[in-house]
Amino acid sequence: MATLPSAERRAFALKINRYSSAEIRKQFTLPPNLGQYHRQSISTSGFPSLQLPPFYDPVEPVDFEGLLMTHLNSLDADLAQELGDLTDDDLDVVFTPKECRTLQPSLPEEGVDLDPHVRDCVQTYIREWLIVNRKNQGSSEICGFKKTGSRKDFHKTLQKQTFESETLENAEPTAQAAPRHLNVLCDVSGKGPLASCDFDLRSLQPDARLENLLQHVSSEDFEKQNEEARRTNRQAELFALYPSVDEEDAVEIRPVPECPKEHMGNRILVKVLTLKFEIEIEPLFASIALYDVKERKKISENFHCDLNSDQFRGFLRAHTPSVAPSSQARAAVFSVTCPSSDVYLVVKIEKVLQQGEIGECAEPYMVIKESDGGKSKEKIEKLKLQAESFCQRLGKYRMPFAWAPISLASFFNVSTLDREAADVEPVVGRSSVGERRTLSQTRRLSERALSLEENGVGSNFKTTTMTVNNFFKQEGDRLSDEDLFKFLADYKRSSSLQRRVKSIPGLLRLEVSPAPETISCCLTPEMLPVKPFPENRTRPHKEILEFPIREVYVPHTVYRNLLYVYPQRLNFANKLASARNITIKIQFMCGEDASSAMPVIFGKSTGPEFLQEVYTAITYHNKSPDFYEEVKIKLPAKLTIHHHLLFTFYHISCQQKQGAAVESLLGYSWLPILLNERLQTGSYCLPVALEKLPPNYSMHSAEKVPLQNPPIKWAEGHKGVFNIEVQAVSSVHTQDNHLEKFFTLCHSLESQVTFPIRVLDQKISETALEHELKLSIICLNSSRLEPLVLFLHLVLDKLFQLSVQPMVIAGQTANFSQFAFESVVAIANSLHNSKDLSKDQHGRNCLLASYVHYVFRLPELPRDLPSTGGTPALPDPRYHTYGRTSAAAVSSKLLQARVMSSSNPDLAGTHSAADEEVKNIMSSKIGDRNCNRMSYYCSGNNDVPSSPAAPRPASKKHFHEELALQMVVSTGMVRETVFKYAWFFFELLVKSMAQYVHNLDKRDSFRRTRFSDRFKDDITTIVNVVTSEIAALLVKLQKENEQAEKINISLAFFLYDLLSLMDRGFVFNLIKHYCNQLSAKLNSLPTLISMRLEFLRILCSHEHYLNLNLFFMNADTAPTSPCPSISSQNSSSCSSFQDQRIASMFDLTPEYRQQHFLTGLLFTELAAALDAEGEGISKVQRKAVSAIHSLLSSHDLDPRCVKPEVKVKIAALYLPLVGIILDALPQLYDFTAADARGGKSRTSGSDEEQEGASAINQSVALAIAGNHLNLKTGGSMLSSLPYKQYNMLSADTTRNLMICFLWIMKNADQSLIRKWIADLPSMQLNRILDLLFICVSCFEYKGKQSSDKVSTQVLQKSRDVKARLEEALLRGEGARGEMMRRCRAPGNDRFPGLNENLRWRKEQTHWRQANEKLDKTKAELDHEALLSGNLATEANLIILDMQENIIQASSALDCKDNLLGGVLRVLVNSLSCDQSTTYLTHCFATLRALIAKFGDLLFEEEVEQCADLCQRVLHHCSSSMDVTRSQACATLYLLMRFSFGATSNFARVKMQVTMSLASLVGKAPDFNEVHLRRSLRTILAYSEEDVAMQATPFPTQVEELLCNLNSILYDTVKMREFQEDPEMLMDLMYRIAKSYQTSPDLRLTWLQNMAEKHTKKKCYTEAAMCLVHAAALVAEYLSMLEDRSYLPVGSVSFQNISSNVLEESAVSDDTLSPDEDGVCSGRYFTESGLVGLLEQAAELFSTGGLYETVNEVYKLVIPILEAHRDFRKLTSTHDKLQKAFDSIISKDHKRMFGTYFRVGFYGSKFGDLDEQEFVYKEPAITKLPEISHRLEGFYSQCFGAEFVEVIKDSTPVDKTKLDPNKFVLTPIEVAIEDMKKKTLQLAVATNQEPPDAKMLQMVLQGSVGATVNQGPLEVAQVFLAEIPADPKLYRHHNKLRLCFKEFIMRCGEAVEKNKRLITADQREYQQELKKNYNKLRESLRPMIERKIPELYKPIFQVESQKRDSFHRSSFRKCETQLSQGS
DSSP, X not given: OTTSOHHHHHHHHHHTSSSOHHHHHHHHXXXXXGGGTSOBOOOOTTSOOOOBOTTOSOOOOOOHHHHHHHHTTXXXXXXXXXXXXXXXOSEEEEEEOOOOSBSSOOOOOTTOOOOHHHHXXXXXXXXXXXXXXXXXXXXXXXXXXXXXXXXXXXXXXXXXXXXXXHHHHHHXXXXXXXXXXXXXXXXXXXXXXXXXXXXXXXXXXXXXOOTTTTSOOOHHHHHHHHHHHHHXXXXXXXXXXXXXXXXXXXOOOOOOOOOOOOOOOEEEEEEEEEEEESSOOSOEEEEEEEEETTTTEEOBOOEEEOOOXXXXXXXXXGGOSOOOGGGGOOEEEEEEXXXXXXXXXXXXXXXXXXSSOHHHHHHHHHHOOGGXXXXXXXXXXXXXXHHHHHHHHHTTOEEEEEEEEEEOHHHHTOSSOOHHHHHSOOOTTOOOSTGGGGHHHHTOBTTBOOOTTTTTTTTSOOOEEEEEEEEEEOOTTOOSHHHHHHHHHHHHHHSOOTTTSOEEEEEEEEEEEEOOSOOSSEEOTTOOEESSOOSSOOSOEEEOOBOOSSOOOOOOOSOOEEEEEEEEEEOOTTSOTTXXXXXXXXXXXXXXXXXXXXXXEEOOSSSOSEESEEEOOOOTTOSSOBOOOOEEEEOXXXXXXXXXXXXXXXXXOOSOOTTOOSEEEEEEEEEESEEXXXXXXXXXXXXXXXXOOOTTGGGSXXXXXXXXXXXXXXXXXXXXXXXXXXXXXXSSOOOOHHHHHHHHHHHHHHSOOOSSEEETTEEEXXXXXXXXXXXXXXXXXXXXXXXXXXXXXXXXXXXXXXXXXXXXXXXXXXXXXXXXXXXHXXXXXXXXHOTTSOBOTTSOBHHHHHIIIXXXXXXXXXXXXXXXXXXXXXXXXXXXXXXXXXXXXXXXXHHHHHHHHHSOTTSOOOHHHHHHHHHHHHHHHHHHHHSSOSOEEOOOOOSOOOOTTSOOOTTOOOHHHHHHHHHHHOOHHHHHHHHHTHHHHHHHHHHHHHHHHHHTTGGGSOGGGTSOHHHHHHHHHHHHHHHHHHHHHHHSSSOOHHHHHHHHHHHHHHHHHHTTTSOHHHHHHHHHHHHHHHHHHOOOHHHHHHHHHHHHHHHHTOTTHHHHTTGGGGGGGSOSSOOSOGGGGTTTTSOHHHHHHHHHHTSOOHHHHHHSHHHHHHHHHHHHHHHOOSTTHHHHHHHHHHHHHHHHHHHHTOGGGOSHHHHHHHHHHTTXXXXXXXXXXXXXXXXXXXXXXXXXXXXXXXXXXXXXXXXOOHHHHHHHTTOOOOOSTTTOTTTTSOOOOOOOOOHHHHHXXXXXXXXXXXXXXXXXXXXHHHTSOHHHHHHHHHHHHHHHHHTOOOOSTTGGGSOHHHHHHHHHHHHHHHHHHHTTOHHHHHHHHHHHSTTXXXXXXXXXXXXXXXXXXXXXXXXXXXXSOHHHHHHHHHHHHHHHHHHHHHHHHHHHHHHHHHHHTTOHHHHHHHHHHHHHHHHHSOOBHHHHHHHHHHHHHHHHHHHHHHHHTOHHHHHHHHHHHHHHHTOSOHHHHHHHHHHHHHHHHHHHHHHSOTHHHHHHHHHHHHHHHHHOTTOOHHHHHHHHHHHHHHHHHOGGGTTSSHHHHHHHHHHHHHHHHHHHHHHHHTTTOHHHHHHHHHHHHHHTTTOHHHHHHHHHHHHHHHHHTTOHHHHHHHHHHHHHHHHHHHHHHOOOTTSOOGGGGGTTTOGGGGGGGGOOTTTOOTTSTTTTOSTTSSHHHHHHHHHHHHHHHXXXXXXXXXXXXXXXXXXXXXXXXXXXXXXXXXXHHHHHHHHHHHTGGGOOOOEEEEEEEESGGGGGGTTOEEEEEEOTTOOHHHHHHHHHHHHHHHHOGGGEEEOOSOSOOOGGXXXXXXXXXXXXXXXXHHHHHHHHHHHHHHHOSSOOHHHHHHHHHHHHSTTTTHHHHHHHHHHHSSOOSSGGGHHHHHHHHHHHHHHHHHHHHHHHHHHHHOOGGGHHHHHHHHHHHHHHHHHXXXXXXXXXXXXXSOOSOOOOOOOOHHHHOXXXXXXXXXXXXX
């Protein structure tokens, strides 16, 4: 492969494309304007075609670099410069020193010449990270704001906005404290509507008046003053007030990978506090380790400590030559990767060897107590002396004594946690205890660590002291680990071994706690001090090495080389008698003579740090002892064949015999450390030699020693008698054959070796080297995953080195590139596919990500230093080069200095040292060439210009070029994998390119020439292939969308990085190809837009995004200077060309898309998304909008864009967005309608609400909703739009789009905007006004989210209940389940969008938000309120600015009339929202300017707007805020004054103000008459002070008007009093409406007020009736005015609906003259008004279930619609009729109407209610106790509970017997009728043919259902519990008893019938019914069986008495039968 000439290779590279290049070219180069006018469809063979919008093709991008070169001088370079230099590179290559936990890095011992492999490992561990940084990274993000915390400071600068709604909230509580009074309703019908003032206005004090209100100022000056006022104190950054982008919508970012770190599990700090026994006679030694019972594995090394007193230490002085501080630790840090309840801390205690069995030696501890005194004391002293002599003689030998297990289950809090849980992958990114264990965040080590927090450790665990009071005595024959695990398993089961094992009383206290982040004075397992390590601390902590139970997949990052030796068992049973007390001396030897024992064995407690030998503990008189010793050895870095472990066996004589030695030698054994040059580990059974070992024994293994002369004498004839286990924990020894072989072969190429070389057990000759190396590269991936991961960094480094370094092997050049590349691909595949390894959110394997980010660097040259190479200038030649890349060798002094300074501070680097280094490199090369080896790396001089003379070798390969080439030419599975995990190869490419640019110092050169054309071709091919791959994944039948999305994101990030490195025009072309290719191949528009969007959003998040878009290039298109006055321009002086140019700035033109390439593409996607229809498009739309929202937000908060002139430019870049938003107007979520629907309570519409939002004609919707918009066709809402069924946007998406629009309007050049407006056609202007209208409602202030009003528990509870209920219902339990399911069926109107799978998720998020709200502190809530208040104010002020712009621009033209209405509509809407005083002040000022400027127009043309205006202004006149009130009064006065001036009779305004007040009084709950009276007084003051008007009748008319208003207020006061008594309130409203019989406008207003009140109370039928009356009133008026056949003939036509309607015809001609100005001028007195009222009535009848009446109402509507030929409305009308008729059929007998009760009032305190009786209508299923309880509660509150009595029985009320001081309510019960009805229903349902299971279940549920049976049972308990005292009631009692008897019988029948009808899945439901039935029957039985004996003895005759139902039955309750309704 390698020998192919490049041309052929290229050809191969091209062939892989799936299409011919011609095809592709054709695809990419369709002429750009082809798609401008007609839709086109590109289809490539094999891919289905897709209809694309005409503008969707990307245009040819601008030649960026060329343009910069030519235009840079003329461009606005300052601006560009401010945003980061254009020409400079963004990427910086930085060397970052590794963070080292220890004071000194862990290194091999000094002065040893290392093997190449060890040297490479150490270099990898200590060299710096090489990181490629972005210089301006994050500057375009909101860093300036969000990250630095300056956002907080910014908030301090905000002013708190005052909202009346909040001042009212604060004032409310006081109002409610006063006791309530019952106000008796007097008859007000006598009071005329305009009775004299009850209340003299003049007695009040007026508010302060506005100065200058009455002075004459020109309208221009007025406007100027207003504008100046508005400009002050404005918020500069709009987005600082707006919530940041939702995480779900945020642009993808590449998480910075976790820095490679040493693995640590959950760290536990264990401190030994106390260790003592009943008697203290000798030193004791403890060792502590962790064991996992389930895994039967020791999971930590031993921690040795002792708490011996100085006295006892003195016993051993002879045997302790020195005491190292490190050996005095009493606290250890253990690490547990997999915590579980099976982890035990085992403490073993040893004592000095003494004569006797363990039992004998332990005896005194069990029998004697020190506290006994007396004889015990003597015994103890004696024992002490004895112990002292043993210590002096045998002090270096130990014997086992006791042990204790401690369970850590409680510490890990794992009662619930089984080991299985450990197999669950913890969430990536879950942080653990402290940052240090962040491994588990990204790596999930083995990657399944359960961090302490996940198991509740750390979070709820505090430091615990664990106490042990009993130790188990060690059993001499059961010391092995197997025995220990058996003991522990028993102990875990029963918590005691006492029965079998003797226990020794004692006390051990340990303190166990989660280890803190940093521990002062701590040592690693290698005894290296960890930072911080103070000098003076004596007792350190020790970190104890973990032996995890599962593989830990964390690459090595520190040098560690430890060996653990475990002697296990020795069998000398057949040995001579002398071998009884056996110990083994263990040594690590580097030769065979005695002096070769190396001091590398770690010491135990209170002794030296390192020992040369160690002895095992002795079991007395045991010939086959078990051992539990652990010998920890620090392995030398360089191992040779001479290193071995030597075991010497001794018998120790415990008794002191004359002259006898303590030790008697028994034999030897040994274990060589290396086998085939590889570390030996595992279990061995060694033979024991009984005599001195022969020379050179260590060269062989003990089992295979060749025959010696004389022969060696072996125990048991050379059989294995000694069991031992050896384990290594090493970061240099791979312990894996495949890796071992690979590294060995690589090193054989690098260093001078003699062939053949030995690899494991094979010998390899030089000729076989190439083949073997290729084999080993291929087999790398077969190695076990754990070692592969542990040595991952080194393996990848070596492979990359092989890929670029040409080799000469046996004189032939060998190329390993392809093999190395394929191996890397295979490794990447394994790592990604492993279940145990974690991935980040983009599916990138975390290990590879951190390798590329931190470790990878361009492959270096082999730097073999000749043997003489070490020069004095270098402190240690081995490490000097570690921190450098090849860049360090560049001869430039400057660069040297820079590299030096960034290198490892511990290395004394100087210039001379660097020069030496260069020389060394050079000489090593010469040495290489001169040596006679034939195999070596060619000096391919990678990017190091060695000397000016050296020619550049032809074979030189650049890594990035090689990598790109390999990616292009790969085939088959390799290719598939490369593109599946493309991110890894992309990041390698980028990092190597960055280093290449950095090293060759090409920063001066142009980007164009920086990389070769071949490389650019390869990149183009790669991008094309990856794009095809993405498309192929998306059109597969089993769509692999997730995979495609990940690759798509990787590709985007790749191009994002290339923009910082390569020619930007070239990258833009790649982007264009990508877009074209996806369009050509995908078959679903949402998918296509979604993919392209995700891709573009990443590119747009580039920190030089603005420069990449040449945002400063539009300077020439902006107008040169702001024009002094727009009005001067309305002549033709403005050339039409200029106008066109300005207009085109707001459109997405091809020129724009070419020049501002990325923004153009983004806008194209947005426009396409908004234009598209179909499933799933709303998600795409949201994504598109949030992309632009986040971009604008980042510009707004970018510190580089603070200057206004920069913002103006940026806003100009985004102008086309305005055009797109205007086009999307019909799709915007209509907040106004939403508010009307949800009563302004809804804060945000979720996605599916919008999905179902019907596209009804907006004007009707608004008319119905009472949002009084203009109903004239000209100005109607959105009338400017063609009718098309658009896909509506959700509330959030709309809001995001709106804020972008406002931002542009705020920051754009205002004069430009005015010019643009001036040239717009009126239809477009109307659109803008519509948009502003929506904006107003969109940014309405919602208050403090009413957060403090809801409690979390309530929310949570209701949520749980709701979920349970819905779940139960959906499972189909009973008829209601069926109903729920039907509601959920697609197409059901009442739950729009239910079939959207989003519903449940969204709903959860709503609940979630609600809950989150409650967790916030008050400060946070205040903070949010501060922000949202300022946002609402700023947004509304921007809208106000826009309106001023429109007014100014349009006053120049003559299109005032229709514009004025639009502007007013927006202003009125803003006044109807909750606004801050700041905004209101400006708004009223604008209004006054409008009135002054266009007064005459206003009163003549905009009648309805004027009415709305009056109502809103009047509303603000009742404000509690003085500022607002004075502004509103001034405005209202001006309104009257100008209307008087305009018509010299302001009757119309008077009428409008009067009606407004009437409607305000009826509707507004927060309405305050005190403030309003104050305002009326202020207006009066204005009229008195207005000198100019005194001569006219105006002042007297004003006074008259104010007097009328005051009398209307009187009604209000009355209404206020009945606020709590809804029935009385409605009665009052009815009377007020009646009193206005002669004033149709006011009567209409009050009828509407009533309707609204009824609707709020859910009395839909009553509300509908009010509207029918209103419609009849209008019909009367219309029939008088114009006689049209299709109109109803006055109120007579309404008789079928209700006979009461005739009341409306009482208005005779003489009282009403419609022509009188101002009378009947309201909007409802029109045909469309009539239709609106009737349609609203029909809707309400339908909601109330009176479907028959719906038909009658529409009978009146249809002729009108037919006359107007309004077929769209006719369609919807008939549709509604059909639904009404369907409902009649489907719900025939199932409709439930109200329940009616008759209530009587008795008692003089009731005033004129005394002896009055009323019929109360309650909701459908109201029970008797409910209403009686409600009324009792209400009146008790009024009069006090002691004065109110409810008569519970059914006797006629005898007034004489009542307590005159009490109020009495008599409910007259209807239990009998109720029970009869229920029984009848049951009978009907049971006997229905064919049987209807659902109906039956519904009735049954209502009779015996768990909650419902309270009904019948309660009735029975009230009336049947005891026999009545009054004999007259006997018959009623008996009748009810019989009713119940029949009722329970029918229930039984129904339950049985249901059993036969149910399906299998309802069995449970049936059992529940049966259970409830039985329960009910049992409860009723005693009451049913108790007869009244008197009734069955006919003793006296009951007088037949005429029943007066009024007096006889209380609470007369009659549920309306269906027949009544029909």
